[in-house]
Amino acid sequence: GFMICEECYMDCVAAAGNCPGCKEAYSAGSDTDDSVDEDDDDAISSSEERDQMPMTSMSKRFSMVHSIKMPMPSSNGNGGGKPADFDHARWLFETKGTYGYGNALWPKNEHGGGGNTAGATSGFVGIEEPPNFGARCRRPLTRKTSVSQAILSPYRMLIAIRLVALGFFLAWRIRHPNPDAMWLWALSVTCEVWFAFSWLLDSLPKLCPVNRSCDLDVLADRFELPTARNPKGRSDLPGIDVFVSTADPEKEPPLVTANTILSILAADYPVEKLACYLSDDGGALLTFEALAETASFARTWVPFCRKHGVEPRCPESYFGQKRDFLKNKVRLDFVRERRKVKREYDEFKVRVNSLTEAIRRRSDAYNAGEELRARRRLQEEAVAAGGALGAAPLAETGAVKGTWMSDGSQWPGTWLTGATDHARGDHAGIIQAMLAPPTSEPVLGGVPAESGALIDTTGVDIRLPMLVYVSREKRPGYDHNKKAGAMNALVRTSAIMSNGPFILNLDCDHYVHNSAALREGMCYMLDRGGDRVCYVQFPQRFEGIDPNDRYANHNLVFFDVAMRAMDGLQGPMYVGTGCIFRRTALYGFSPPRATEHHGWLGRKKIKLFLRKPTTGKKTDRESDRRR
Ligand SMILES: O=c1ccn([C@@H]2O[C@H](COP(=O)(O)OP(=O)(O)O[C@H]3O[C@H](CO)[C@@H](O)[C@H](O)[C@H]3O)[C@@H](O)[C@H]2O)c(=O)[nH]1
Ligand SMILES: [Mn+2]
Structure with a gap:
């Protein structure tokens, strides 16, 4: 389980909301987190319920999800009822050689080979329903933990104090111009205001850093346990x-x-x-x-x-x-x-x-051989042409010195x-x-x-x-x-x-x-x-630099503070290396957005990304009543 404060817990249970950890609806009559892995029947019934729920906020947000869902023949016939929460992970598995979401689609039945209109539709027919990994183990794979208040509060205080002090200082600077050197004063005040502004831009995003952790055991439970369709437990x-x-x-x-x-x-x-x-x-x-x-x-x-x-x-x-390399061995x-x-x-x-040396020596040998052959050819041609010997002696054979592979x-x-x-x-x-x-x-x-x-x-x-x-x-x-x-x-x-x-x-x-x-x-x-x-x-760690890090080469502030802080905002940035991408994200889908802008100059805003998923709660309650 994970820590949750009483208030949040009561809130969630009272509103029949979702567990903030595993994002699953609380089941009635449970008072501890242990109920999560009580029995499998419960899990299956609730996931079926989810399938009948109207489209949740999650699936609404994604054009990509729609495009994948369209051709899915198994869910609710053609259109009509909208399938619920799209469990994307189900489409990523490959155990049976069916390539799903994010992969090229290799239809099992041969008649997809036609290539044109027939191929486009039959491709999806060959795909069987993917397994439901979430049903196997319902514990969450990742957790978000906030940084302890003991560290954060003083830090925030410090920023607030500096902000106030900065305000006073700048006000004083502006109110006390130096009449002897107005241009100098104006220039330095401009610079100071600019630096203050850039400091602010730098500090504000650091106000709420988050830590994240993940659970490898849950990953193995979900994707690597033997099941009916995957008896050997080959990794999914x-x-x-x-x-x-x-x-x-x-x-x-x-x-x-x-x-x-x-x-x-x-x-x-x-x-x-x-x-x-x-x-x-x-x-x-x-x-x-x-x-x-x-x-x-x-x-x-x-x-x-x-x-x-x-x-x-x-x-x-x-x-x-x-x-000691023998430790734990x-x-x-x-x-x-x-x-x-x-x-x-x-x-x-x-x-x-x-x-390096081997390639050079090998190339030299081959090149020498080539040159010899070329020269001989030239000589033979010259002889065949008859006369003019010595006019074009051993000079240009025209052969370029190549680099040769071992074969x-x-x-x-x-x-x-x-x-x-x-x-x-x-x-x-x-x-x-x-x-x-x-x-x-x-x-x-x-x-x-x-x-x-x-x-x-x-x-x-x-x-x-x-x-x-x-x-x-x-x-x-x-x-x-x-x-x-x-x-x-x-x-x-x-x-x-x-x-x-x-x-x-x-x-x-x-x-x-x-x-x-x-x-x-x-x-x-x-x-x-x-x-x-x-x-x-992933963060980068560096080897072979000054252990005392006098020159801040380890970039600790960037990787351990700024990136975590940005994670608390919208997510860390890509630093150019050491990054796992979702392939489809590179293929040019538009990113999910918090607000969609419609109408004249985007004046009409539609919020898609609310902190408290009120729409979700309502539908939950409705389904509760139906029950
Ligand atoms: O024509 C090129 C030039 C570079 N690289 C590769 O790009 C990487 C980064 O180049 P490097 O010259 O080592 O740049 P660094 O400043 O050391 O790299 C940091 O900064 C780069 C952006 O400036 C990021 O792309 C890198 O991931 C990041 O480690 C290396 O693997 C290079 O092999 C190429 O593949 N093709
Ligand atoms: Mn480099």
């Missing part, structure tokens, strides 16, 4: 596509990118629901080959993390940790396997470091020596899947002797998420729009390849520190009312 969590951007292998070393990728591949999330995309704006063969090395090292690293619950799952940070083979994996990681590092073909991206079609900002697009999408059933490893693995993976799932290398096409004269352009390209690429309903983006130097982070993000997205959440921003 929605897919997440993780985007990593890198631009220049010189400035952003491939090893750093590799660590980020490894932390994503090892994240604690259903493997078949996770996909990782690396966008390489440098179009560099070095990044490509480093990613291939990373994929092969991941075969050791990821099962190791899963088996021993290693944290953080970025090898560089894990092996660099100062604290009970498996006897841990020490031996850690030593093996550490050794393997060191070798992996050396392999990645040597790639003996030319790299389509940028070359070490720039050439047209192979330079920065002028190269073809490349998409290469480094790790194929995993099977939907777990694949368990075995003892090293049989499986050929480095460590004993008996009983450990050894599947790896899909990993894709993407370098979008760039041409001179077309602005590639840097990271934003890269993200756009990845949104499109991933829509075709995995099409997860959620997207997490990370810079190449931002690894996932907490392996449960993706699950935590999903708590916010899948909670009741979560369909109003477009994105969940």
Whole structure:
């Protein structure tokens, strides 16, 4: 349960309102929160009730919800009664391979292939009714807790005092002009008023910060327990596509990118629901080959993390940790396997470091061969033409020095020596899947002797998420729009390849520190009312900077104060990285609005977003009476 003050509780019960925690209607005759998980029958009956209720404020707010609901054949025939509270989470699951809301729709029956009018309608017919996850476990996934009054009240007092003092000061300044230097006085008063105003803008939003927490157990209960339609308890969590951007292998070393990728591949999330995309704006063969090395090292690293619950799952940070790595480790083979994996990681590092040289040497060899061949051809032509020997000696063969892949073909991206079609900002697009999408059933490893693995993976799932290398096409004269352009390209690429309903983006130097982070993000997205959440921003924490933080590099004020405070207002802002997006939110739906403006110059306002859902209460009471 959670804390609720007596007044609010009486208020809710008296008005037959909703529980502020789980947003469910209170059932009659219950006086404690425990009644929530009393029995399942109760849950089902009340959710059926909800289905008969008129459209609630929630569903009214969303154009998106309407567009999804329209083609739903199962609810109430065609139109007529409006289905109630749209449980968005039900449409995100993929256990049975039916792709729902936010995903491409792959109709089960074949006749959708026609493509034109017939395809549009039959697509929805093939979809069966999604499961009702909310009925399984009714506890809320997330909680909002306010910051304690002991901290907040003095802070608010301080702001009030400063505001008053500021008022007095400015009044005094304005009333006491300096007649000897009027322009100086006017200028400084203007500046002071401006600074006071900007301080006010900065302080007011900080008046009501909120804390949030999420409950991973509830998430597992809701989406990962076996049910009749999902007897093996395969995870019903929605897919997440993780985007990593890198631009220049010189400035952003491939090893750093590799660590980020490894932390994503090892994240604690259903493997078949996770996909990782690396966008390489440098179009560099070095990044490509480093990613291939990373994929092969991941075969050791990821099962190791899963088996021993290693944290953080970025090898560089894990092996660099100062604290005792044996803490809470009970498996006897841990020490031996850690030593093996550490050794393997060191070798992996050396392999990645040597790639630059290897690529250069390989390219030189191929280029020399090419040149030799070209020269011979020239000579033969000259001989065939007869005479004029020595007129055009060994000089121009016209061969450009290419960069070569290990399979003996030319790299389509940028070359070490720039050439047209192979330079920065002028190269073809490349998409290469480094790790194929995993099977939907777990694949368990075995003892090293049989499986050929480095460590004993008996009983450990050894599947790896899909990993894709993407370098979008760039041409001179077309602005590639840097990271934003890269993200756009990845949104499109991933829509075709995995099409997860959620997207997490990370810079190449931002690894996932907490392996449960993706699950935590999903708590916010899948909670009741979560369909109003477009994105969940994670805070950034920094490593390798001054521990005393003399220069405020940790950005604590921003991430721990300002963002929480903005959360209390309308929500934190997107800081450009480490953010889970709802895919459809990126596809250009208008955001939900508190007030809709109609009429001449938007003068007619319709409030859609009331603090106290009075309309909701009324309908509740009506349904009560009907009962
Ligand atoms: O043409 C480009 C240029 C940059 N990037 C990537 O963009 C990210 C951020 O670029 P960086 O130069 O590292 O900027 P920072 O100032 O370190 O980044 C912060 O500020 C940026 C906005 O200014 C945000 O986009 C970042 O997420 C945020 O971490 C990196 O992963 C780059 O690889 C590209 O993908 N393509
Ligand atoms: Mn950066």
